[in-house]
Amino acid sequence: MHRERKDAPLLQVRGLRKAFGGVVAIQNVDLDVAAGSVHAIIGPNGAGKTTAFNCITAFVKPTGGRIMLAGERIDGLPAHVVARHGIARTYQNVRLFPNMTGIENVLVGQHRRLRATFWEAILGTGRFRREEKEARERALHYLDFVGIPHRAQHLARNMPYGDQRRLEIARALVGDPRMLMLDEPAAGMNPTEGRLLVELIERVRGELGVTVVLIEHHMRVVMAVAERITVFDRGAILTEGTPGEIQADERVIAAYLGRRSGQTGPAPEPIHAVPAAIPTLEARLA
């Protein structure tokens, strides 16, 4: 029912502002994410990237501005309604249901797809059973899609970190979102895992046709997958452009460097990563 034109923006953010008490976390954020694209958000720690994510997914209430998904306003709606509009997300520090198994986690992700009513569940009707069976198959399919088919019966909290990240993506994808928002999906991953992640994101966009927005510090990953990049700095948008434009932008490098000198614990990767990412990008384009 929602057919997106490839060129029209799927997500439109205008004048977004969020203040915690007197502290302004973000202001004047305008953001357009094209349907079917992979859009990265980068910026130093504390630049307001996750706050913007949280505003879009209704985790926090924006102080001002508006957010539209496919032309419909979604700001101010409760999180589950936003989710029902087709936004799914993952979290900076993985938030799975730790005491549920892999498949259970993915089944929860299908919550709004399942139609069987409460009474059908109690009576165990044919439709309910068919639907449950189909849901399980679908869950297994998505576990397979993200590359952890063997984790179906493991408790989420007992899985290795990388698998937890993948499980989180499977849980988000299984609900057929229009837009998937990944908050630092490559955090804590080694280069091999990073490459696999790039591949996964490509497939998400390519095979499933889901628009992807990601926050990422690993420039290798960002430059490999993003079509457009928005750079945040100190709560506002510094600039936006294609990976090539961003890499050439003096202000971006300055922002990273400037932060580096003033801050105690920023992401170590970016400074070296920005130049190092170029071959990867070229390889991809070629």
Add this chain to the structure above:
Amino acid sequence: MKTKLLYAASLAALLMAAPGARAETVGPVTDALGVVKIGKGQPVVIGGYSSQSGGDTNQGIDELRGSEIAIRDFGGAVLGHPVKLAGEDAQCTAEGGQTAATKLAGNKQVVVVLGPSCSSGARAGAPILWRAGISSVAIGATAPALTAPDRPDGFKGFLRVVPNDLKSAAFTVKYAVEKLGVKNVATIHDGSPYTEQLVRAFEKDFTAKGGTIVASEAISPTDTDLRPVLTRIAAKKPEIIFTPVFTSSVGFLLRQKDEVSGLADTKVIGGEGVFSANVIEAAGPKVVGFRIVAPSTDLFSDKFPAFVKAFTEEYGEAPIGGFSAYGHDAATLALTAIKAVGKSDDEGNLYIGRQALHEALMATKDLPGLTGALTCDANGDCGAATYAIWEFNSDDQSSFAPGTNPKRIFP
């Protein structure tokens, strides 16, 4: 197959569980409801159920302690067998009464049961006991319906030593109308079945005699500040306040009454639940002038102080309310009846017929008890039912002694 077996088994169980005592002959005794045989040297088991936990704990513990003192006063034995009181907890709820009664009814050695404290428990419990052929002598269950002439068959085995609410209410009305000549009365109950019922009975009687109930208020037993409700009452200008609530509430009421303007001259009349030394402690100096409706014990006034003394020695504290005396009387009534119908054989075994015991209990006449002379009527009301108005005249707890403090002022 398995399920069928189970079904058959449960049917069998249903049949077995079906009530109905049959005539039985054991030793020298034949009885329509069954016979309890007590071996040589074995104790005579008397059941008891009262509120041992929950909100009415004080009263329930008091009652069974009263019964224990009675057994001691009886020499601790009847017909050469020691007496054992098997006290259970009835919690002052219907389900508590039912469970305790079921437990007692399951014990074939239980001869008679004392209790319970509350009418709700009696309503659920007494029929269960009677189905097992066991008579019960209630201590604190005062609901009139329990001994009404049209009560269901299940309550035939139910007797009580505490007079029912109607009697005490009627006496209080008589005092208010004939002696005090008051027209406007306020009442307070605390939401317990006992106080509510008593207050309603009083209101009905009093209105019938031409009086006016100017305020009919209720509090909760956990309330500590009664001044708002007293202010409300004061606005209606009653001449007296009738409130059969328990010790804590009476304490707060009397202490706070004088802080409310307009009630200084209003007398408070309490119920027999506070016929104890503890109300003196609870109300402090304000107890002076407080009147209560309680059994007239003048015939046996030497007994009561002795009872309080024995009680205090045994349990470290004096009775908290007035109901321990009924506990004593219930036990005395039961033991006297057992003594009358028990038959021993040559080997020293004791046999007690249940029907015979019930008849002996019902036939009680002029038995001297702590609360007066006990006489059972055809419906199981055995209470002495001679009431008096007592007035406290000293705030010294150690002075508690019916006759001196509180002093009988009517009739």
Add this chain to the structure above:
Amino acid sequence: MSETARSATEPGVFAEWLRRSTWVDFILLAIRIGVAALVLVGLAGGLAAGTYSAADFVSFTMFGLTIGSIYALIALGYTMVYGILRMINFAHGDVMMVGSFAGLFAAGGLNDAGVLGAFPLLALPLVLAAGMAAGALVSIAIERIAYRPFLHVRSLAPLICAIGMSFILQYAARGLFGTRNRAYPGFGWMEGTVSFAGLTIPIPQVVAFVAALIVLAGLLAVVRLTRLGKAMRAVAEDRDAAALVGIDVTAVIVATFAIGGAMAGVAGVLYALVFKQITVFMGFFLGVKGFAAAILGGIGNLGGALLGGLVLGLAEALGPALILEGYHLPAPYQLKDVIGYGMLVMILIFRPQGLLGERLAAKRA
């Protein structure tokens, strides 16, 4: 460009509210309106009935402030502990009962020793000290048994343990001290009354009210000015971070419990002085009321605890006269708990941060 687009499509306030709201919001609004209507109709009816004189209402207010001071004292202890641990100490009311009994025995001892007669002014501090010491001890024991072992696990264990401790305290006290009502001694000078604005107020009630203020001031001083207070605030804010910067979290929590227990002891003794008699079962529901007062005022906020206590007391004293009277209900004071708890529920639903508190409920969630 975006500026003009925004202003052109800016919907009205109502339309905006409608867009943002879900069915839950509609129902909550309906409840708000319903409750407000109930209260207003009752209020109008109550005032129109004219049962009470203005003097009566002044009296009601005074009664409310008295019981409110007691609630406030309990709430102060509650709020200290809750502010730090974010756990309900279900046994707090029973700690108060223990403090009350300790005060009673101390008073008995002092009386036997002749201290009461010789130095009547010394009696109150000594009795209070006994109550505080006992309260603090029991409270520390509760911390040790019910809270410390479960500090780092998210479970119901502390709640269950605290309920268990509440039973243990009540019934152990019943076994040890007996069931009877105990009269609390007055200390000569406390037996009198003072006249104020045409009212005759018994001195203990004034003492209770003043004590609530003093205790509040003392606690505020501790929390704001001392090292311990600083550590407490740090632990309340973030336990792990506090530990990282070298604060002995366990010691701080123990100290908090001790202070909370001591406050309960004060509440117990003052309660007994005002209401003159105590029993072993008196603590539980007073504790619940105290907690309600703490929530009402905004949990974790000391001033809020005082305010909440007074408001709750006033609501219970005035509510039946003002609101229920309007519905001509029989025995309206039997329903005063409906007003008290009703207020608690309404506050929790519509203003979980309480009258003065910050939005802790949401923050914690």
Add this chain to the structure above:
Amino acid sequence: MSFNTVTSSFKVTRRRRSPLMEAVRLGLIAGAALVAFALIGAYSAMDKRAVIEGTVTLSQLASLLIVFAAGHVAARDARSGTSAALLNAVVAGLVAGACLSVLVWLIMAVNLRTTLVAASPALAKALSLGARIASLEALAQLPLIGAASALVGALVGRLPAGAGKAALTGLAAVITAGLFRDVFASMLERLPDLTGPDHEVFGSAGLNPGAAVALFFLAAAFALVRDRLALKRGGVPRSGLSRPGLVLLIAGVVLLPLVTNDFVAQVAMLVALYMLMGMGLNIELGLAGLVDLGFVAFFAVGAYTVALLCSSGPLAIADVSFWVALPVAIVLAAVAGMIFGLPVLRVRGDYLAMATLGLGEIIRVLVLSDALSPYLGGSQGIIEIDHPRLFGWELKSPVALYYLALVLAGVVAFVSLRLQNAKIGRAWLAMREDEDVAQALGIDPVASKLLAYTIGAAFAGAAGAVFAALIGSVYPHSFQLLVSINVLAILVIGGLGSLPGVLVGAIVLIGLPELLREFGEFRYLFYGIALVAMMHVRAEGLWPAAYAKEGVHAS
């Protein structure tokens, strides 16, 4: 002073002390426990109940066990050799016994009773064990008995594992048989009399001494044989409950009321009722994570609905069959759940606990009030409720009503299981684990909580309906806050989110205390101690939900 004794017994700090000091400390702890036991009046009360007829009373047994445990612990210290360990135990026992001696002496020498009501001459007499009160002999025998008991405790600990366990099993069997005399005696009454009239197993209060000795050896032998068999099969002797355990438990639950008496059936009936409520709260708390302390309100709604619909009394609004009233009660309780749930469910955690507590109290006060008494009977309740009829049979006996409750409990368990494994059950679990994330996955938190609350309320309503039919009358006094606390405790003790846990919890918290109903005045004291102890020993519950177990093993 009294408070110090209570608290000091809990102050178990792990500091290195010399073994002897450690033994003295243990002795003092045990002594404090003994003194507290005596001073709360429990000793005197339990002294009236014999465990072994004419030999050991319940209070003596409890005291012996306390010292036994102290001796056991004192001798456990790995640093010392056997003789030193035994010496430690003896010291601990001596000290513990001496504490009691001091108490006896104090009771007679000083009047403690103005403060401590139980410190009576009667207590001193009971503690003098037949000797002249507080005589030298009486005072001296207590430490000696203590030392002996502690020594036995130490010896049992030092026995080879199998033998020690067998001894403990034997002891446990004797104690169980003695404590639950009424249950076992009623079972024996139904069996043909094998032992003859002169060899009764049970006396009027407890086991007969001969039977106790026989039982001890039988149980010990059984334990030995079982362990041998288990070892032979190569398995480690298992403790705790397993799948066969569950089958046995269920079989016991179904059959026990058949082979015993009405009292056991009555207790089983109460257990089944609490199971019903427990499963309701399990949906709310175990699955959806909603702490509800006002649960009893829905129980009351169910009970009052049946009362109003099935009573032949004056307040009845209809006189229909129980089978018509039951669904109405369930639906009304569910509706009540929905009405209350809506506003309060936006509140979380402890706040929710308090909000629901408030709601429960509001309902109780309203039901009790004079304002509503023309409709609900006020404190006089509603009486003369008809018993259910089934094919012309009146379900009246506790056994019949027990099976009614059990069938309902079965249905409810079935529904719970089905829901747990459906979309809504997963949504509840997800909400409990992480509400924000669940919401971001499209789960409407209020709607799914509300559903949990409504279903929980419906189950409680069913329990209330059976309750009304069972008792035949309803009074507001039956719907106290305590009921809610009881149900909550059942869940936590049994294991949150676990259906078998509900069963186990109900048996432990409702069934066992009922069998000791005669000690009602100490019921809540022991209840409180049990709750605290349970949380310390096994906080995840007796029968944790399967996934929790899996987690424990895996991590």
